Amino acid sequence: xxxxxxxxxxxxxxxxxxxxxxxxxxxxxxxxxxxxxxxxxxxxxxxxxxxxxxxxxxxxxxxxxxxxxxxxxxxxxxxxxxxxxxxxxxxxxxxxxxxxxxxxxxxxxxxxxxxxxxxxxxxxxxxxxxxxxxxxxxxxxxxxxxxxxxxxxxxxxxxxxxxxxxxxxxxxxxxxxxxxxxxxxxxxxxxxxxxxxxxxxxxxxxxxxxxxxxxxxxxxxxxxxxxxxxxxxxxxxxxxxxxxxxxxxxxxxxxxxxxxxxxxxxxxxxxxxxxxxxxxxxxxxxxxxxxxxxxxxxxxxxxxxxxxxxxxxxxxxxxxxxxxxxxxxxxxxxxxxxxxxxxxxxxxxxxxxxxxxxxxxxxxxxxxxxx
Amino acid sequence: xxxxxxxxxxxxxxxxxxxxxxxxxxxxxxxxxxxxxxxxxxxxxxxxxxxxxxxxxxxxxxxxxxxxxxxxxxxxxxxxxxxxxxxxxxxxxxxxxxxxxxxxxxxxxxxxxxxxxxxxxxxxxxxxxxxxxxxxxxxxxxxxxxxxxxxxxxxxxxxxxxxxxxxxxxxxxxxxxxxxxxxxxxxxxxxxxxxxxxxxxxxx
Numbered sequence: 420x421x422x423x424x425x426x427x428x429x430x431x432x433x434x435x436x437x438x439x440x441x442x443x444x445x446x447x448x449x450x451x452x453x454x455x456x457x458x459x460x461x462x463x464x465x466x467x468x469x470x471x472x473x474x475x476x477x478x479x480x481x482x483x484x485x486x487x488x489x490x491x492x493x494x495x496x497x498x499x500x501x502x503x504x505x506x507x508x509x510x511x512x513x514x515x516x517x518x519x520x521x522x523x524x525x526x527x528x529x530x531x532x533x534x535x536x537x538x539x540x541x542x543x544x545x546x547x548x549x550x551x552x553x554x555x556x557x558x559x560x561x562x563x564x565x566x567x568x569x570x571x572x573x574x575x576x577x578x579x580x581x582x583x584x585x586x587x588x589x590x591x592x593x594x595x596x597x598x599x600x601x602x603x604x605x606x607x608x609x610x611x612x613x614x615x616x617x618x619x620x621x622x623x624x625x626x627x628x629x630x631x632x633x634x635x636x637x638x639x640x641x642x643x644x645x646x647x648x649x650x651x652x653x654x655x656x657x658x659x660x661x662x663x664x665x666x667x668x669x670x671x672x673x674x675x676x677x678x679x680x681x682x683x684x685x686x687x688x689x690x691x692x693x694x695x696x697x698x699x700x701x702x703x704x705x706x707x708x709x710x711x712x713x714x715x716x717x718x719x720x721x722x723x724x725x726x727x728x729x730x731x732x733x734x735x736x737x738x739x740x741x742x743x744x745x746x747x748x749x750x751x752x753x754x755x756x757x758x759x760x761x762x763x764x765x766x767x768x769x770x771x772x773x774x775x776x777x778x779x780x781x782x783x784x785x786x787x788x789x790x
Numbered sequence: 791x792x793x794x795x796x797x798x799x800x801x802x803x804x805x806x807x808x809x810x811x812x813x814x815x816x817x818x819x820x821x822x823x824x825x826x827x828x829x830x831x832x833x834x835x836x837x838x839x840x841x842x843x844x845x846x847x848x849x850x851x852x853x854x855x856x857x858x859x860x861x862x863x864x865x866x867x868x869x870x871x872x873x874x875x876x877x878x879x880x881x882x883x884x885x886x887x888x889x890x891x892x893x894x895x896x897x898x899x900x901x902x903x904x905x906x907x908x909x910x911x912x913x914x915x916x917x918x919x920x921x922x923x924x925x926x927x928x929x930x931x932x933x934x935x936x937x938x939x940x941x942x943x944x945x946x947x948x949x950x951x952x953x954x955x956x957x958x959x960x961x962x963x964x965x966x967x968x969x970x971x972x973x974x975x976x977x978x979x980x981x982x983x984x985x986x987x988x989x990x991x992x993x994x
Contacts, residue, residue: 622856622857622858623857623858624858627858680856681855681856683855684851684852684854684855684856685852685855685856685860689852689860690856693858693860693861694858
């Protein structure tokens with residue numbers, strides 16, 4: 420099982436000091452956080468993509484390309500890549516290029532984006548979000564798998580004799596997750612292709628996450644990719660920890676109360692009860708996270724949201740130390756002991772990573788799939 | 791789905807009164823009793839669920855902020871969505887329904903009331919606001935594709951002690967007429983109402 424962090428990349432005022440970091444500070448902090456993730460033994464760093472303030476990560480492959488050079492093992496991923504408003508041709512090229520820089524340590528998560536104006540800013544219509552996700556992803560898959568593509572669709576200009584360059588590393592495209600909070604069509608899309616399904620598991624009750632994952636697992640089996648228990652599932656989560664749980668609650672409360680998404684609403688106590696948010700000791704986080712497995716079955720990737728709501732960099736790095744030292748090692752052991760044979764431990768790694776070597780690979784036959 | 795005629799009619803009552811006791815709730819109870827009587831005369835048992843929005847004011851605010859309903863609100867919303875008929879009563883605030891009343895319906899699934907017979911009612915300090923039923927409540931339920939009965943009931947303070955006048959029947963007569971209209975719809979075979987997925991099942 421893989422453990423990691425995902426970031427929204429928000430620039431938020433620290434409610435305890437009133438200080439707002441600059442965009443530059445936020446970007447540099449993101450680099451420090453990602454490198455810390457590798458240092459403390461996490462497996463994955465994933466960045467969001469946004470095109471409106473107060474968020475900075477508009478250019479994920481620039482960020483991940485830098486991190487590719489500064490890290491050795493970390494899988495570089497996204498949470499999410501906007502499959503609706505980005506040109507699928509550019510996604511195909513950017514992430515294939517990133518694969519080469521990172522020696523295959525790349526996967527990505529498709530998402531639609533829920534900020535209304537971003538769609539028209541990029542020439543699209545949010546009401547056609549699902550159709551955009553379906554058509555653009557179908558094209559993206561072909562661009563990675565077929566050397567020469569002739570294509571015509573509804574949303575972008577047709578392609579005649581087009582080759583996306585560079586070709587994916589060793590001819591094997593990055594693994595793809597599809598992220599959705601509440602659209603069954605996206606769970607179906609992930610299942611149809613035998614791709615991974617990721618639920619952000621942050622804002623809604625666990626019962627809802629379970630329904631989405633159950634649907635994905637059933638449809639994964641229906642489409643003949645394996646048993647429902649073999650489907651590739653990822654979950655988000657958010658935690659704040661201190662050795663003493665009362666200290667964690669006291670320190671996190673002002674950040675919770677003023678958080679951009681749920682602040683000024685329910686109490687910290689109500690929200691931790693009704694959603695997967697855990698504020699407490701490392702042991703409480705271990706127990707809560709193991710409980711996710713009770714809800715959705717054995718799963719392959721757990722990402723935590725750690726750097727948000729105005730938490731200062733120093734605090735985030737301390738949180739990563741606790742996560743790496745006291746939480747993840749226990750979770751790795753527990754999850755491994757519970758996982759039955761036949762259930763994949765992780766999403767399929769890129770062959771370059773599976774070889775455990777950064778040496779250039781012999782040319783491999785292109786993996787060709789039917790469109 | 792057409793329920794057998796022996797199955798109880800599920801009637802939901804939404805009351806947005808804020809006082810305790812509340813004249814809005816009083817009107818809701820009077821209308822409910824009248825509908826119950828009309829259905830009893832047609833040998834139809836009734837199962838009533840009353841949703842007091844005052845008790846849900848904080849969960850409604852939380853749902854607006856977080857995007858998901860706290861358990862008590864989810865239960866109330868499901869009861870309304872699953873009901874065969876709805877009595878909806880609001881006090882008049884600033885020329886319209888109360889914000890709390892509107893927020894509850896804002897948070898319902900957009901299809902939750904499609905085809906559902908609805909009796910709309912309102913209370914106010916003066917009869918001068920009575921057209922709020924026609925200008926605010928009726929368009930809201932039209933938007934939700936509910937089947938609002940022709941008579942909407944308005945109770946001003948004076949109605950609780952009045953006997954009507956040459957041009958207006960008194961409150962019990964208006965309640966009785968509206969209740970009869972709702973009972974007729976509730977007693978009718980539901981064949982012309984589109985079958986709806988259980989709102990609890992997101993993926994139906």
